[in-house]
Amino acid sequence: DRILVTNAGPVIMPTQPALQAQVNGTQSNIAAGSLYTIPFATEIFDQGGNFASNTFTAPVTGKYQLNLTISLLNVDSASTYYYIALNTSNLYISAWIDPDYGQDSTQLSVSMSVLADMDASDTVKAEVRQGSGTQQTDIDTFSYFSGYLAC
Numbered sequence: 001d002r003i004l005v006t007n008a009g010p011v012i013m014p015t016q017p018a019l020q021a022q023v024n025g026t027q028s029n030i031a032a033g034s035l036y037t038i039p040f041a042t043e044i045f046d047q048g049g050n051f052a053s054n055t056f057t058a059p060v061t062g063k064y065q066l067n068l069t070i071s072l073l074n075v076d077s078a079s080t081y082y083y084i085a086l087n088t089s090n091l092y093i094s095a096w097i098d099p100d101y102g103q104d105s106t107q108l109s110v111s112m113s114v115l116a117d118m119d120a121s122d123t124v125k126a127e128v129r130q131g132s133g134t135q136q137t138d139i140d141t142f143s144y145f146s147g148y149l150a151c
Helices: none
Strands: 018-022 035-037 042-047 055-057 062-075 082-088 092-097 105-118 123-130 144-149
Touching: 062 082, 062 123, 082 105, 092 105
Parallel strands: none
Antiparallel strands: 018 042, 018 144, 035 123, 055 123, 062 105, 062 144, 082 092, 082 123
């Protein structure tokens, strides 16, 4: 069955592309001033097998709901900025943070989501960048990337 409508009404599509992945271990001391691809090594689920090497590849053309939550540890208040991004073949979506809270933060979580237009074989990966400062920031295991074909 490709589409199942239960007697109660919910629609189940077991071949619909969907994924959720998590950072496997704390990524310590990411380099300041460099773009860092976030290593989502633990697949919680990968319906359709479209996620590999930290990259989701769209199997068909459509609109994909993409979600990213990054948990940063030891955030350097001296950095000019941090940003997290979803880098797709068609669009670069980012969320920026100015970490100048007067002192370093022990933990900061940043989330973003987007409904992205993707063609078949387009890719998306998650990235983070610390603008400047000390190489001390870590990416915690409570960081997640998820997505699914919405329409």
